[in-house]
Amino acid sequence: MDVELVLRSTRVITPEGTRAASVAVSGGKITAVLAHDAEVPDGARLEDLGDDVLLPGLVDTHVHVNDPGRAEWEGFWTATRAAAAGGITTLVDMPLNSLPPTTTAANLRTKQDVARSKAHIDVGFWGGALPDNVRDLKPLHDAGVYGFKCFLSPSGVDEFPHLNQDQLAASMAEIAGFGADGGLLIVHAEDPHELDAAPHKSGPKYTDYLDTRPRVSEDVAIEGLIAQAKRLGARIHVLHLSSSDALPLIAAAKREGVKLTVETCPHYLTLTAEEVPDGASEFKCCPPIREAANQDLLWAALADGTIDCVVTDHSPSTADLKTDDFATAWGGISGLQLSLPAIWTEARKRGHSLEDVVRWMSTRTSELVGLDQKGAIEAGRDADFAVLAPDETFTVDPAELQHRNRVTAYAGKTLSGVVKSTWLRGERILHGGEFSEPAGRLLERNN
Numbered sequence: 001m002d003v004e005l006v007l008r009s010t011r012v013i014t015p016e017g018t019r020a021a022s023v024a025v026s027g028g029k030i031t032a033v034l035a036h037d038a039e040v041p042d043g044a045r046l047e048d049l050g051d052d053v054l055l056p057g058l059v060d061t062h063v064h065v066n067d068p069g070r071a072e073w074e075g076f077w078t079a080t081r082a083a084a085a086g087g088i089t090t091l092v093d094m095p096l097n098s099l100p101p102t103t104t105a106a107n108l109r110t111k112q113d114v115a116r117s118k119a120h121i122d123v124g125f126w127g128g129a130l131p132d133n134v135r136d137l138k139p140l141h142d143a144g145v146y147g148f149k150c151f152l153s154p155s156g157v158d159e160f161p162h163l164n165q166d167q168l169a170a171s172m173a174e175i176a177g178f179g180a181d182g183g184l185l186i187v188h189a190e191d192p193h194e195l196d197a198a199p200h201k202s203g204p205k206y207t208d209y210l211d212t213r214p215r216v217s218e219d220v221a222i223e224g225l226i227a228q229a230k231r232l233g234a235r236i237h238v239l240h241l242s243s244s245d246a247l248p249l250i251a252a253a254k255r256e257g258v259k260l261t262v263e264t265c266p267h268y269l270t271l272t273a274e275e276v277p278d279g280a281s282e283f284k285c286c287p288p289i290r291e292a293a294n295q296d297l298l299w300a301a302l303a304d305g306t307i308d309c310v311v312t313d314h315s316p317s318t319a320d321l322k323t324d325d326f327a328t329a330w331g332g333i334s335g336l337q338l339s340l341p342a343i344w345t346e347a348r349k350r351g352h353s354l355e356d357v358v359r360w361m362s363t364r365t366s367e368l369v370g371l372d373q374k375g376a377i378e379a380g381r382d383a384d385f386a387v388l389a390p391d392e393t394f395t396v397d398p399a400e401l402q403h404r405n406r407v408t409a410y411a412g413k414t415l416s417g418v419v420k421s422t423w424l425r426g427e428r429i430l431h432g433g434e435f436s437e438p439a440g441r442l443l444e445r446n447n
Contacts, residue, residue: 002026003041005426007385009049010036013056013358014377023054025383028425032379049387052420055358056377057089057121057384058340059365061146062239062263062311064332065091065123068114069099074316074404076118080440082314082337082402084430087386087419089121090366090374090443091336095128095149096160097315103128103160105139112442119440120429121422122384124369129171129185131161137174137183144444146369147184147237148175152221153192156286156331162192169228176234182259184369186237189221190287202327204279209326213288215243222246226253226260235259237368240313242268242287244297251306261308261368264298266342267333269310271409281322281329283409285315299350302360309364312339316405334403338396338410340386341417348416354390370445383426392418 005025012021012033020036024044040046060083066073083091093111095102102108102125115123127145129137137148150171151162163171175183194217201208222238226249229236238250241264253260267285272292276283283289301307315332323329335342340361347357366375373382395414398406422430429436 003031003044005045005047005383006040007047007049007054008036009054010051011053012377013053013355018355023377025426028383030377030379030381030383033377053354053388053390054377055087055354055386055388056362056375056381057386057422057424058087058361059090059371059374060088060311060314060336060339060361061092061365061369062094062313063091063336064094064097064315066097066316068110070097072318072404073097076115076123077120077438078402078404079314079336080118080120080123080438081435084120084422084435085402085419086337087340087388087422088336089384089386089422089424090124090371091121092124092126092146092369095126096155096157099159101128101160102126102140102145103130103133104136105143108140108143108145116442118438119442120435120438121424121440122443123440124443124445126186128160129163129175131163131167134170134174137171138178141178141183144446146445147186149186149188151188152225153188153190153195153217155188165224165228169232172228172234172236173232176232182233182235184235184237186239187225188239189225190217191220191224194220202325204324204326206273206276206278206280206283206326209284210273210288210290212327213286215245215290218243218287219246219249223249226258229260230256230258233259238262240265240268240287241298241307242290242294244294244301247297247301247306254306262306263309263311264302264307265311265313265333266335266339267409268298269295269302270342270346279324281324281326282407282411283333284322284326284329284331285313285333286331303352309368310339310343310360311365312336316403316407319405319407322407334405334408335410337401337403338408338415340388340419341394341415342410344390344417345415354388371443383423385423387420387422389418389420390416392416394418
């Protein structure tokens, strides 16, 4: 196939490391990674990026788009623009906060119909596991969802109830039977009994809110989840880990061969409880942002592989739901556009490389959902790229965010790493703050 495009940089992040290279693209695919000074084939267009870093487009597997039904909270048009602005070229949408939730094959089709004309990047979908929809899980799997989300404690929306231990076992057993390797169950792991036993406090003090969601609620939930997975031979993924106390349990389960993966989020790795002002519910999420000492242990676990990947858990709402009472404010952090610079800013302080960031936010997230065509710059993969100026800094101005509701816990922070352009299958979809028309595809597990 004739080469259509060559992207050249002195710093290209490949599976073999960072090197000067020219990346050849044809038909939306990477056809070769060549020497930096390789001759440009006749008819090919050269994009010389100089010293800016060429990295694979990020893959964010934890995003609440909320469309349809709560599109005033976010929406596919705004969410995918924000993602593109942050160097993310693929996202996987969570099944709740939209109406209807993605809990049947028919509801999946409804969501796909809404997303199809609005997606600036590629979009896949999770299904949902509810107390009464075990019979719907196989049709959803066959329709192409990447796995199934469940809660072990109340989700915050009535249409997506949580599972008790018997219901968890029933859903887990069903999903484990899908295909040779079994389907994937992804779990919001907080124990409802521990949450009920915690102090019930309201008001603007963040320390009071932190008391209402103690680490033990995560620890107990994860311990029970691991026991169920071990008994059933199921494949499970722990969502948005915030409690460092659970890390020994997770490490032991992995050593024992439990099919377990774990994610954490930029807000747990870059923000601390000590810095949250009273009444600032833009910092509220569930489980919560914890103390600096806890954060240090999460970074260590990410470095040694106990934690597999970093995703945003982008969970926006309208600004009026972010009241100054932590008990009643909506719990969710909006982070799509800022996740790469937020993580890079902190990672470099801690001695990590951009190669590490790519592994956590692109390669391993692609592997989690089986997106073999994403997550790396090598021949045969989709030509999805982010171009990053890693040493340039900017101060976060909410007015410049693409999210529908420009509420952010990062307001006023100075971050390193400016996304200069974003590419999807060899086409530039963002450059100089200007977006192309939506060119994203809807992805299915089977394709």
